[in-house]
Amino acid sequence: MTENPAAFVGTVIVFLFVCVALCSPLIAPYSYQTIIRNEERRAVKEQAPGEAYDIGYTVVGSELFPRNSRSRFGFIAGLRGSITFVLGTDWQGRDVYSRLIWGARDVLILPGLAAAFSVAIGASIGATIGYMGGWLDEIISRLLEALLAIPALVLALVLIAAQPGGGSGISAVLSLLFVIVVIYTPIVARVIRSATLAVRASGYVEEAKLRGESKAHIVFREIFPSVLPALVVEGALRFSYAIFLNASLGFLGLGVSPTSPEWGATINQARRAGTMSLTPWATWPPVIAIAVLIISINLMSDGLRRFFRYEGHHG
Amino acid sequence: MNEEAVVLSARNVSIDYQIGKRWLNVIHDVSLDLHANRTHGLVGESASGKSTLALALMCYLAENGRITAGTIHYEGRNLLELAANELRQLWGSKMSLVPQNALSALNPSYTIGEQMGEVSRTHLGISRRESGLRAAEMLRSVRIADVENVLRSYPFQLSGGMLQRISIGMALSVAPSLLVLDEPTTALDVTTQAVILDLFRELIDRHDATALYVSHDLGTVAQFCDAVTVLYGGEVMESAPVKELYANPKHPYTQGLLASLPARANAAQEQRIHTIEGVAPSLAHRSPACVFAERCKHAIDRCHAEKPPLEHIGGRQTIRCFRWQEIAQDEATSAANQAAAEPVVRPQIDLPRKNELLTTHELAKKFGKRNALLRWLGKEVIPLHALDRVSITVNKGNTLGIVGESGSGKSTLARVLVALETADSGSIELLGENLSYELSQREPSFMASMRLIPQNPDASLNPYITVGSALERTLKVLAERSKHSENWQQAELSSKHGRWKRVHQLLKAVGLEESYRQRYPNQLSGGEKQRVAIARAFASDPALIIADEPTSSLDVSVQAVVLNLLKDLRETQEVAYIFISHDMDVIRYVADWICVMYLGQIVEEGSNEQLYAAPSHPYTEALFSAIPEPNPLLQKKRIRLEGELPSARNLPGGCPFHTRCPRKIGEICETDIPPIRPAGVGHFIRCHIEVDELSRLQSATEEDLQP
Structure with missing residues (x-):
């Protein structure tokens, strides 16, 4: 790791994000949907008098209230960052910092699962068709290519539209998972297929055939270890792409739930409320977080790639 | 020019390379002189630093390399003090390099004509028209017949021998005073190598060039060079005139x-x-x-x-x-x-068709048959004839040598025998029983009795499995099923403990220590890997081992160890070999019985002694002649094969060798399949020329050579 400091930093950041996602109930001061009420604000004011907690805007519907005005709805909105609310509150009066932390779960868990499924399914398909060859390979390869020919986002929109509408909760999560897995499985399958092809004709696979090993032994014991580096690197790459796609879908309002604290969805909510320029402090954190996360994962997968290629396997 | 003049003189040169963060000293304190109009050989085994040194003498180093000490004087100037642009000027016009692999040295996106033209335009400052003429002239001087066509071709459209001619043509087109030849024929077949080296020799003499010839092959150095420097571990061991x-x-x-x-x-x-x-x-x-x-x-x-x-x-x-x-x-x-010691007599060998272990009858294999899709599209595929009715016999405890150039079908024969490829027709009999063409239908006990030692030990060992596990696994799946052996203790191998004990025995038998069982293949040297592959082949106590060029990727000193090991194991394990090689010297050393293959056919078959005494098939004769004698005082008779190996997709009619045969007698060679002529007990030659006539022709060539 000292050979490649960028990959080291990337890996550390990815692990930090994962820790945050795991511990979000412990770290986040509020729930992601808690609206900071006026009473609370008063309480805060008593604890820390003189703090500039009430500069900002209150936006309700299309109406914009000047700062310092009291909201008719009894909550404060658009609070700039302060000691109490580190990143301020958004246009609905929700704590941006808490939403960011809760959002890490939605950002990581679903794409993580999707990447894992894509890699598992894609690797099985790729290794099978790569080793077997022949008709099976021809047909499945052409099918995978047909799927790859459609732009990912278009395919996602079609798949979401084709599903029974109005899904919520667990069914919405499953449908999104399905969409991402369908999009990324062909890519993984093709990568693993070509990695398998490279070792299929190798001397040690021939040697295994010559001593009469079963196909399963050859695929899992002889070929699989050689394909593993490709698999790990591909897994990391798919993870970052899945995060990206998930955030894109969230931004387009096609995510798990339009009100979720998922970062793409958060940006979309601000966009739809028209407050991106009024409360920019509520928009920038998810944007930066997602950029940092994806760059870090890419640095990590780059490091993994180098690690496998140059160090090899020493047991 | 004065014969004794020193063109290039290196004194106490040391070179470091940066690997990771460390600087490794790869060349230490090397001094050598290149004399005008002489060819200087630089020999060493792999990792001796010979290529690094050769390039460094031109002051050409990779980015992670640096010359840490010494001086290199070339025509009176110290190269180490020259600026980058002065060196560049020198490289193109005064010093030229003929690389090992011409295909990777030439740019695939420009034609030969464009690339050759650029060299002479840049360094000789001549016009585009003149440079085109000069390129054509250079190609003619390296005896390329179809100049116009070659000039318009891209590098990947030409054969290795042709590309090597072009690279020397390019190198000589600037009339350099120093020519560096970095293993220029290593990638070529022996018969092509012989032709190319003759050409190089002639061109170097004609151009009065001084050459540095880098090679691992002591035979070519003996025939090609005037003086030799032997490198070992990055240091000069000895330097002397070649004789x-x-x-x-x-x-x-x-x-x-x-x-x-x-x-x-x-x-x-x-x-x-x-x-x-x-x-x-x-x-x-x-x-x-x-x-x-x-x-x-x-x-x-x-x-x-x-x-x-x-x-x-x-x-x-x-x-x-x-x-x-x-x-x-x-x-x-x-x-x-030692002179008093008795000369060792080769043991009497069995004649064929007695005591047979493996026989094949008219075994045939074609590649590139039409697959279903192409048949559906109505596309014709011309099949490649890899094996054409090959019949061989291996006797118990004997070694059958199979020799031929690449493309002769010798590796295909090995693969068909072990069923890695499926034969089209013919029969394979092992110990009197007919073997299926398909691996999946073969009896496991036959798989255990016939084992393969592959050419490339790097590829045949799984990089993720330790030596010990690989051997143990082989014992587990194969040795248990072997029924051939009598001295085999099955009970011993049914337990893991027993198998590991046997693994240790196997490692010991191939001269490796017990501790090697924990090693991964990347922790082994090339020779050690091949020993492991040999141990694995012997694990099931086979009756027959097929060794497909087992030493051709190894250094000579390692090859010697492996050849001795194979010979010893033949005595102790009572095994027979089919030993495949392109190297007549190796075959002569190991084999009792020899088959010579050309384009999928056996053109000659006979015992070791018979084959090495006249008469022989013209192709065998040419193969013998092509191997350079590692003794500058001896010269073999000079039989050179012109032209390229014909494509096996488009086999020449009649005798397949007629396109290159130096002894072709006429139309009959092109139209009629040659008869198989007996030339001794068990010795057969497939040729239109009578055996007596061949014998007369060949001894006549022999006499020509006498001064």
């Missing part, structure tokens, strides 16, 4: 290296090749003692303590050894003692 070096090697390493050549063992009619014990030094750290001391049988305490200086001993000879004078005396006395 002196081969006739009277002084350094123990040179002596060991020459003795490890199968040709030398054959000439001396010895049963074993001399070997150098131990392994080549790692470049990781530079030993403060003699680099060869660890493997030197003459080493004394002093050799392990301090580094001998590179000593000039007169007559353009240098040597780096404390004891060379004493060693010369020792050798003289031991040679006198």
